[in-house]
Amino acid sequence: MRWNRDQRLRAGYLVLLGAVAVGQVTPQPAAQAPQAPQSQNATPVPTHAPALLVMIDPAHGGTDSGAALNAAFPEKDVTLVLARRLRRELFGRGIQSQLLRDADLMLPTDQRASQVNALQPFLYLVIHATSQGSGLRLFTAMLPLGEDDRGSFVDWQTAQAASLARSRLVQEQIAGSIHSTGFPVRALTAPLRPLNNVTIPAMAVEVAPTTGDISQLASSDYQQMVCAALANGIASAMPLLTKAGRGQ
Amino acid sequence: MIPRTLVVTTALLFAVAIGMGIYVAQLRRRADIASPRTLQAEHVKPPAAGPAENVTVWVARDDDGKLHAQSLTVPLSSERQPRADDLLRALLNIYQSKDSPHRVGAGAEIREVYLVDPGLAVIDLNAAFADGQTSGILAEDLTLVSIVQTLSNNIPGINRVKFLVDGKERDTLAGHADLSGFYAVSSIGALAKQLSEE
Numbered sequence: 001m002r003w004n005r006d007q008r009l010r011a012g013y014l015v016l017l018g019a020v021a022v023g024q025v026t027p028q029p030a031a032q033a034p035q036a037p038q039s040q041n042a043t044p045v046p047t048h049a050p051a052l053l054v055m056i057d058p059a060h061g062g063t064d065s066g067a068a069l070n071a072a073f074p075e076k077d078v079t080l081v082l083a084r085r086l087r088r089e090l091f092g093r094g095i096q097s098q099l100l101r102d103a104d105l106m107l108p109t110d111q112r113a114s115q116v117n118a119l120q121p122f123l124y125l126v127i128h129a130t131s132q133g134s135g136l137r138l139f140t141a142m143l144p145l146g147e148d149d150r151g152s153f154v155d156w157q158t159a160q161a162a163s164l165a166r167s168r169l170v171q172e173q174i175a176g177s178i179h180s181t182g183f184p185v186r187a188l189t190a191p192l193r194p195l196n197n198v199t200i201p202a203m204a205v206e207v208a209p210t211t212g213d214i215s216q217l218a219s220s221d222y223q224q225m226v227c228a229a230l231a232n233g234i235a236s237a238m239p240l241l242t243k244a245g246r247g248q
Numbered sequence: 249m250i251p252r253t254l255v256v257t258t259a260l261l262f263a264v265a266i267g268m269g270i271y272v273a274q275l276r277r278r279a280d281i282a283s284p285r286t287l288q289a290e291h292v293k294p295p296a297a298g299p300a301e302n303v304t305v306w307v308a309r310d311d312d313g314k315l316h317a318q319s320l321t322v323p324l325s326s327e328r329q330p331r332a333d334d335l336l337r338a339l340l341n342i343y344q345s346k347d348s349p350h351r352v353g354a355g356a357e358i359r360e361v362y363l364v365d366p367g368l369a370v371i372d373l374n375a376a377f378a379d380g381q382t383s384g385i386l387a388e389d390l391t392l393v394s395i396v397q398t399l400s401n402n403i404p405g406i407n408r409v410k411f412l413v414d415g416k417e418r419d420t421l422a423g424h425a426d427l428s429g430f431y432a433v434s435s436i437g438a439l440a441k442q443l444s445e446e
Binding site: 060064066067068075128130131132133134137139142143144145157186187188189190191192193196204206 | 310313382383384385386387389392408419420423424425426427428429430431432435436438439442443
């Protein structure tokens with residue numbers, strides 16, 4: 001039997017409607033980490049996380065330079081250098097870590113969170129740098145007000161909620177460890193993305209010079225001191241992260 | 249065949265339409281240039297007349313990276329909406345003074361505070377405020393918390409806040425503090441406590 005043009009069109013519409021309906025009603029599994037919309041600035045994403053992985057995220061990158069610390073040294077470069085040093089320091093303490101970006105790449109915050117949520121490491125640490133203040137600040141998420149109950153769906157804006165208590169425990173532990181060395185450190189909260197969107201324990205670190213001189217951020221001695229203090233803090237917090245199992 | 253008069257009339261109408269379009273575009277450009285001046289002039293007007301009151305404002309200090317409660321005597325309106333404007337104008341005056349403890353950009357203004365029942369305050373900053381803000385997690389935290397604490401502690405009933413820039417949503421204040429969501433005043437109060445601690 002041959003269909004005429006009208007019949008073919010009707011059949012096409014029905015198939016299209018069916019596809020749309022299926023797409024709309026397919027539920028997301030409760031335990032599935034929330035995914036952000038896809039971006040075109042994709043980078044290679046590791047497909048599995050080794051045991052006890054710490055994900056280090058050098059903030060900003062690409063066209064997003066971050067704070068203009070000085071003309072020659074934007075925040076995105078300082079964060080990348082610090083992240084690489086921290087990876088070495090953690091490796092020296094037997095802790096595996098990985099950089100979310102290891103080049104001057106633009107990564108939207110949603111994409112950063114998606115990659116972390118897919119990989120489920122033990123800790124997510126995003127590194128920032130600033131000219132103001134002194135020493136280190138450790139931030140956990142200050143969540144915005146969530147939307148109405150979505151049942152088994154996870155609200156993207158408050159995805160960190162389930163891990164926030166553990167994030168704060170880890171923050172306290174790391175801050176305490178750094179404080180004991182005499183290095184200036186503060187533990188605070190901040191309305192900061194992508195901390196809100198990450199489902200595992202997550203923290204932001206903001207590094208400031210201790211002398212008020214921005215050029216200190218470019219000094220390898222200072223970077224080394226900061227990263228060693230952070231790595232010691234993270235090492236001291238690892239038992240807290242492993243105690244209750246990963247991703248909880 | 250189309251009559252010659254119709255062709256000429258149509259051509260004339262087209263020419264008039266194009267001329268009007270160019271004229272309107274010019275008028276719009278002139279209005280765009282003039283409007284920021286008008287806005288700024290509105291916001292530098294003196295505070296609304298009202299009895300002088302002693303209030304506490306929360307002032308951010310860049311030198312120690314902390315928030316400090318400071319007593320201030322300012323004339324305040326008794327009505328909520330103008331009172332909110334007066335309070336934030338007083339706070340901004342501190343930040344725009346010669347020995348400002350917390351730098352804000354030139355031309356920074358809080359355009360409007362909308363108090364929406366139940367308990368929502370929408371704070372609309374101008375672009376110069378956001379563009380001139382020092383970029384950094386703590387620096388941006390301090391600015392937002394200072395504004396919200398000053399407002400919510402002097403105007404009862406505010407329990408949620410939302411920030412806009414030039415009447416529109418914006419992702420971040422200056423690259424860090426997330427402005428996309430609504431925040432509970434209680435969360436900001438807890439952060440204010442952390443920022444005030446010695």
